[in-house]
Amino acid sequence: MRDKALATAEELLKQERRMRETPVEIIPLENGCNVKFIFNDLMTLTLYVADTEQAQSVKEKILADPESLYSAVIEQLM
Numbered sequence: 001m002r003d004k005a006l007a008t009a010e011e012l013l014k015q016e017r018r019m020r021e022t023p024v025e026i027i028p029l030e031n032g033c034n035v036k037f038i039f040n041d042l043m044t045l046t047l048y049v050a051d052t053e054q055a056q057s058v059k060e061k062i063l064a065d066p067e068s069l070y071s072a073v074i075e076q077l078m
Helices: 002-021 052-064 066-077
Strands: 024-029 032-039 043-049
Touching (some): 024 052, 032 066, 043 052
Antiparallel strands (some): 024 032, 032 043
16 A cells, blocks of 8 residues: 555656646647647647647646657657
8 A cells, every 4th residue: 555655656746747847738729729848948849639638638648758759759850
């Protein structure tokens, strides 16, 4: 029980740090949303999605592992 509580607390701290270090903003538009992701000062990426539900899903996936997204984008461009 204690190990599970510690693991949960560690994950919450990681998520909080990611949100602070890697802001992801949902910008409502007339017909959908933009999801703006800033990875340090290295990359800014804006994605258009159809609705706020998709925007929230994209935001959660970016925050789950922002380093992998950055690496995948750079790899595709090289």
